[in-house]
Amino acid sequence: MIEKHLDIKTAEGAMNTFVVHPEEGGPHPVVLFYMDAPGKREELHDMARRLASVGYYVVLPNLYYRRSRDYWLKERTEAAMAVMFEHMKSLTNAMVVEDTRAMLDFVDAQPEARKDRIGAVGYCMSGPFVMAVAAQLPTRIHAIASIHGANMVTDRPDSPHLYAPYIKCESYFACAETDKWAPPAHIAALEKAMKDAGMNYRIEWYPGAEHGFVFPLRAGIYHQPSAERHWERLFTLFDRNLRA
Numbered sequence: 001m002i003e004k005h006l007d008i009k010t011a012e013g014a015m016n017t018f019v020v021h022p023e024e025g026g027p028h029p030v031v032l033f034y035m036d037a038p039g040k041r042e043e044l045h046d047m048a049r050r051l052a053s054v055g056y057y058v059v060l061p062n063l064y065y066r067r068s069r070d071y072w073l074k075e076r077t078e079a080a081m082a083v084m085f086e087h088m089k090s091l092t093n094a095m096v097v098e099d100t101r102a103m104l105d106f107v108d109a110q111p112e113a114r115k116d117r118i119g120a121v122g123y124c125m126s127g128p129f130v131m132a133v134a135a136q137l138p139t140r141i142h143a144i145a146s147i148h149g150a151n152m153v154t155d156r157p158d159s160p161h162l163y164a165p166y167i168k169c170e171s172y173f174a175c176a177e178t179d180k181w182a183p184p185a186h187i188a189a190l191e192k193a194m195k196d197a198g199m200n201y202r203i204e205w206y207p208g209a210e211h212g213f214v215f216p217l218r219a220g221i222y223h224q225p226s227a228e229r230h231w232e233r234l235f236t237l238f239d240r241n242l243r244a
Contacts (some may be wrong), residue, residue, distance in 0.1 A: 001053065002112065011098060021070040028055055028114060030119070031220050041082070094134065104140055118141055119144065121234060130144040130146055131163045131167065134166075138167065143238055145233070147174045148174060148175065148179055176212075
């Protein structure tokens with residue numbers, strides 16, 4: 001495996017990014033990996049490596065680069081969580097779409113990457129981001145997955161469910177049974193919007209799982225059966241849409 005820590009130039013600075021891909025057999029389909037609120041960290045690097053190990057060129061940016069190059073949540077105290085939420089609230093869908101344009105410019109210049117086959121996965125706070133990216137860049141994004149995505153239906157004009165008419169790619173949504181950030185009523189509203197728009201989507205509920213269930217280091221929350229199911233779903237989603 002080839003790993004790189006590098007900066008991607010954006011309109012607002014240098015976005016420090018982890019890139020990992022197989023050493024041989026390229027060029028490889030691309031997966032854009034959008035972090036959760038606790039930030040870019042080794043736990044996510046390991047998850048990116050797992051995606052890369054089955055044949056993908058994975059790009060994991062630090063979405064907080066405008067505020068910090070090295071922030072990640074080190075302890076789940078009230079004070080530390082308050083800092084995390086401030087970072088999270090600093091991001092908008094529009095900002096991440098512009099960052100994604102820079103990521104695509106980077107990918108387009110890499111001989112190991114297939115610029116014609118690109119998928120995206122977002123965790124928690126990034127569930128809305130992958131919907132925004134797919135809606136705004138429909139010719140570039142060929143599959144998306146939102147894993148226990150947060151705030152998927154809001155009263156804001158950029159609420160993720162409002163993007164449904166503009167999303168053309170296959171989309172997968174993994175929903176934890178217990179999740180205050182994505183209650184059943186919100187998921188029902190999201191599904192109605194996607195169904196009305198004729199989207200190619202799948203919503204899957206994960207019984208016994210809580211928000212954050214995929215992360216191995218999330219003590220008391222990590223749910224291995226659900227985490228492994230999510231990997232199976234990601235692999236099959238991307239295999240269907242990125243291997244042609």
